[in-house]
Amino acid sequence: VLGVFGLEGQGTRVLKTNTNDLYGIWAAIIIFNNQLDIIVKPHLNTEFTVVSSVAYPGQVPIDIVSSYFQFRKPTIYFTNEIIKIHRHLLPRIIMGMAVNAFSPLWHDHRRNDKGLFVESMIQDLDMFIHNKAGQDFTFCGNRGKSNIDITISTQNISNNIFNWKVYRGHCSSDHSLITFSLREDFEMASLHPITHFNDYKIDKIAFRSAIRESLHSIHDDGSIDGRAKRLTAAITTACGSVLPKNTNAKNLRPPWWNTEVTHTRKELKRAHRAWIKSNSPEDRQIFKKHTKHTQHKIGRA
16 A cells, blocks of 8 residues: 545545555555544554554543454564554554454454464454454455455454455456444533623612512522522523623633533532631642542543
C-alpha cells in the first residue's frame, strides 16, 4: 500500500503505520464516524502495525490494532511485535491482521509453521477469533485463494462482536473486504440546554407578581429542601414568563462532558461551599483534594 487516498477530510480521520521509504505504508485505521473520540498512540506504531483508541465521549475506549505480517519476513518477528505492543494496550482490544499464515482455526484447509506461530500468539494473549466458516476466502490473488486475514478480540468484548462477513470484489486489493458489527451499551451525558435571561431593566412589579403566581401553583413537602426547590422553580418560571431570553447564549458544555464529570463537579462545589463556610484548614485540604480529582476526571474525559 503506497498510501491512503481520497478518504481524508470531511470528518474522516486516517491513522497510518510508520512510512517505509521503499513500500509506503503497510496498514492503516480509517475512522468514518466523526462522533468518536480518537486517541492516537504513535509510541506503539511500527512499520507494520498501527494502534488507536476509539470511544464515544466519556465512555470506556477500545484499542483498535491494524497489522500486516509481511510474508517475506519470519512470522515470529510479527508475533513478538504484537505481544510487545499488547502489554501497553487497554483491557478491551480488537485486532485486524493480515497474518499471511494458514490454520484451521481461521478456517483455512491447511496449517503451516507460520500458522503455528500465530496460533501460539493468540493463545498466549487469550484472544478470541471471529472468523466464521462458510465465508468467501479472505485472499484471492496470483498466489491462489486462502484465509490469511483474521479478526480477533479480547474475551471481554467477544460477545459484543457479531455478523462477521467477507465480501469479494468490493475493493481493489487481493484481500477481501471484511465487516462486522460491534454492540456497545453506553450512557451519554444529557446536555440540558442552558437558558440565559436578559435581566437588564427588570419590570419588578411584573416579576414579583409572576413569582407569587408561581408559588401558589407549586407545592412542597414542608421540608427545607422541598421549600428551596419550590422557591427555585417559582423564580425560574417567573423568569421564563417575564424576562427576555438571551438568544446569543450557547451551551457551555463541551462534547466530551460526561456524567462522571458532572458528579465530580458537584462534589467540588459542595467542598468549596463547606470550606467558605468554615474557613478551616481541614476543609481547605478537602477542597484541594476534590479540585485535583475533578481535574483528573476532566483530563480523562
